[in-house]
Amino acid sequence: MGAIYKKELKSYFTNMSGAVVIAVMLLVTGLMFRTYNMYYGTLTLHYTISGSWLAFLIVVPILSMRVFAEEKKQRTDQLWMTAPVKLPEVVLGKYLAMVTVYAIPCAVVCIYPLVMLKFGDESLKWDYCCIFGFFLIGAAYLAIGMFISSCTESAIISAILSLLFVLMTQLMSNIFNFISSTTFSSLVFLVVLAAIVGLLVYYMTKNFYVSLGVFGALAVICIIAYKVKSSWFDGRSESIMRIFDFNTHLSDITNGSLSISNLLFFISYIVIGIILTVQSIQKRRWS
Amino acid sequence: MIEVKHLTKTYGDHCAVDDLSFTVEDGQIYGFLGPNGAGKSTTMNIMTGYLAPTSGDVIINGHDILEEPEEAKRTIGYLPEIPPVYTDMTVAEYLRFCAELKKVPRAERKDAVRNAIDELELGEVKNRLIRNLSKGFRQRVGFAQAIIANPETLILDEPTVGLDPKQIIEIRRLIRRLGEKHTVILSSHILSEVSEVCDQVLIINHGKFVACDSPDHLATSEQKQKGSILHVTAQGAKQDVLAALRSVVQVRESDLAEDEEGNTVATIRVPGGSDIRGRVSQALFAKNCVVLSMSVEKASLENIFLELTGSGNGAASVDGDTKKSVGKMASDLVHDELGIQSYTEEGAADDEERAAEDAASEETADASDGVRQNADSIHAQLSGNEKEETSGDVTDGEDKK
Numbered sequence: 001m002g003a004i005y006k007k008e009l010k011s012y013f014t015n016m017s018g019a020v021v022i023a024v025m026l027l028v029t030g031l032m033f034r035t036y037n038m039y040y041g042t043l044t045l046h047y048t049i050s051g052s053w054l055a056f057l058i059v060v061p062i063l064s065m066r067v068f069a070e071e072k073k074q075r076t077d078q079l080w081m082t083a084p085v086k087l088p089e090v091v092l093g094k095y096l097a098m099v100t101v102y103a104i105p106c107a108v109v110c111i112y113p114l115v116m117l118k119f120g121d122e123s124l125k126w127d128y129c130c131i132f133g134f135f136l137i138g139a140a141y142l143a144i145g146m147f148i149s150s151c152t153e154s155a156i157i158s159a160i161l162s163l164l165f166v167l168m169t170q171l172m173s174n175i176f177n178f179i180s181s182t183t184f185s186s187l188v189f190l191v192v193l194a195a196i197v198g199l200l201v202y203y204m205t206k207n208f209y210v211s212l213g214v215f216g217a218l219a220v221i222c223i224i225a226y227k228v229k230s231s232w233f234d235g236r237s238e239s240i241m242r243i244f245d246f247n248t249h250l251s252d253i254t255n256g257s258l259s260i261s262n263l264l265f266f267i268s269y270i271v272i273g274i275i276l277t278v279q280s281i282q283k284r285r286w287s
Numbered sequence: 288m289i290e291v292k293h294l295t296k297t298y299g300d301h302c303a304v305d306d307l308s309f310t311v312e313d314g315q316i317y318g319f320l321g322p323n324g325a326g327k328s329t330t331m332n333i334m335t336g337y338l339a340p341t342s343g344d345v346i347i348n349g350h351d352i353l354e355e356p357e358e359a360k361r362t363i364g365y366l367p368e369i370p371p372v373y374t375d376m377t378v379a380e381y382l383r384f385c386a387e388l389k390k391v392p393r394a395e396r397k398d399a400v401r402n403a404i405d406e407l408e409l410g411e412v413k414n415r416l417i418r419n420l421s422k423g424f425r426q427r428v429g430f431a432q433a434i435i436a437n438p439e440t441l442i443l444d445e446p447t448v449g450l451d452p453k454q455i456i457e458i459r460r461l462i463r464r465l466g467e468k469h470t471v472i473l474s475s476h477i478l479s480e481v482s483e484v485c486d487q488v489l490i491i492n493h494g495k496f497v498a499c500d501s502p503d504h505l506a507t508s509e510q511k512q513k514g515s516i517l518h519v520t521a522q523g524a525k526q527d528v529l530a531a532l533r534s535v536v537q538v539r540e541s542d543l544a545e546d547e548e549g550n551t552v553a554t555i556r557v558p559g560g561s562d563i564r565g566r567v568s569q570a571l572f573a574k575n576c577v578v579l580s581m582s583v584e585k586a587s588l589e590n591i592f593l594e595l596t597g598s599g600n601g602a603a604s605v606d607g608d609t610k611k612s613v614g615k616m617a618s619d620l621v622h623d624e625l626g627i628q629s630y631t632e633e634g635a636a637d638d639e640e641r642a643a644e645d646a647a648s649e650e651t652a653d654a655s656d657g658v659r660q661n662a663d664s665i666h667a668q669l670s671g672n673e674k675e676e677t678s679g680d681v682t683d684g685e686d687k688k
Contacts, residue, residue, distance in 0.1 A: 181560035
């Protein structure tokens with residue numbers, strides 16, 4: 001793990017990406033800090049951190065797009081897949097390198113509350129809670145970005161997909177305001193979801209009948225459940241979409257509530273991202 | 288020791304490796320031969336744990352590659368088809384990284400890197416970015432990576448691709464030297480390379496095992512089946528030479544030709560493995576024809592290879608078809624012509640003569656041997672194409688089935 005970690009970290013700084021990531025992060029958080037805290041005189045980093053999610057649109061794709069896609073393309077994955085290291089070690093090494101690069105600007109942001117101390121009393125606990133939440137959400141995005149990178153051979157596709165993921169999860173709370181939450185529309189939503197699962201199965205197995213079967217079975221289960229107990233469908237589409245709602249969890253934390261559920265939300269994304277990455281690379285061996 | 292048992296790998300409907308079994312003994316150099324798409328790279332990728340087999344087992348030095356991957360991988364060094372180098376690192380950085388990745392103890396890492404750099408003569412480029420290196424150097428960096436942890440077994444997928452003739456000779460020497468302490472498996476499509484370097488040849492075709500034997504043994508058995516070919520160049524009229532040769536062996540008039548200097552060149556197929564050079568020489572001398580050159584063409588690995596893999600399913604069938612043997616004869620002639628041409632081109636003919644004269648000096652012989660091998664490989668490639676065409680023409684598509 002150590003070897004991979006050191007090598008990856010170094011490579012982020014031999015090419016431009018590490019510097020770009022740090023620059024973008026500092027630019028965005030610095031602008032927000034100046035606007036909200038210096039200019040409007042807001043007391044905490046609350047708004048600064050909530051507004052800084054924009055940086056993820058650039059930072060996450062840049063850090064994660066090449067991490068496995070490029071190795072697959074250049075066939076350098078043959079090196080560590082035939083070396084006496086466990087695959088989870090490789091994945092963790094790469095992940096930690098990404099998180100380390102991301103942690104550098106976060107560490108700089110930790111100075112902001114100290115600057116504000118000069119101007120009056122400051123709730124340092126609240127501020128550092130915000131910064132910790134910000135670090136955690138970034139780490140969760142990087143884990144998912146890494147998984148996306150391991151699924152494709154093209155860094156560009158990986159970058160676009162992780163950008164879309166950031167955008168979707170940040171705007172999710174706005175999206176489900178537009179979707180009606182009646183029981184019937186929830187049913188339609190679940191059937192559409194079943195179709196997406198069917199498509200994914202087709203993508204993985206290339207077997208038309210199996211994917212059609214999966215879709216059919218899921219759809220039938222939904223419809224039967226709807227007939228039997230339609231009350232369960234009330235607001236179901238929203239609760240499913242909440243799984244992808246990063247923004248609400250981040251604003252919970254920036255409001256000062258570092259609850260277990262918020263922590264678990266991001267930590268489970270990190271764990272799932274790492275496990276899926278390992279599985280997606282293992283799958284290549286067998287396909 | 289490496290045991291491969293009933294290995295099968297399918298990609299969708301396509302079967303890349305089909306029930307392949309073989310054993311690789313310790314301390315020998317194995318040449319892995321097969322036409323393009325025979326499944327060489329796939330087999331090597333499975334043996335090193337990069338790919339998983341659809342079914343079957345690979346046991347490396349007592350460890351199953353799927354059940355104890357770390358222990359198994361610790362004993363192998365692998366150079367894939369495309370060297371797995373990170374282009375944004377310098378050579379020394381990359382090798383240090385590889386040493387750490389392959390669990391070389393911290394105290395020995397420096398020596399391991401220095402050793403690998405020395406072995407592959409990478410000293411002059413060790414501080415350059417791999418991105419800026421030529422293909423040959425990248426290949427050597429990839430090779431250095433494979434040997435850095437001093438593994439018991441080396442698996443090399445086409446190790447000399449992209450190297451210049453001098454480097455090819457050096458790499459072959461290195462492989463032979465490594466072969467004294469390590470087990471080496473290398474794949475190649477350059478047949479002369481395999482016959483020169485390897486103790487054992489393993490031929491596969493369409494993912495199936497065809498043959499495994501030493502090159503000499505393969506050649507001997509081929510020679511017994513097919514006979515050998517004798518090339519004679521003599522000063523003298525065609526009729527005299529023909530008469531002289533006929534007293535020794537069956538010769539057709541069409542086997543004789545005249546070269547541009549007026550000498551008679553004969554290409555004779557000698558059945559069985561018997562050596563008739565002495566008798567031919569005496570007979571020609573009796574007719575006052577001076578023998579300018581005479582050589583026996585041993586069944587080359589190339590012929591064996593084509594024989595074993597060329598006829599469709601790859602079974603080592605003995606084909607007594609006259610049409611086919613005429614075709615083969617013609618193709619041999621073409622092969623020979625091209626052979627001479629390529630020797631001249633390479634200026635290797637001189638070297639060869641000198642080597643013959645100066646057999647005492649091992650070094651000279653070795654060097655010219657290398658050059659000759661290189662010329663050989665060029666002519667193997669050239670004649671490979673030509674050969675297909677010729678035999679196709681003469682045998683009326685006999686080979687195309």
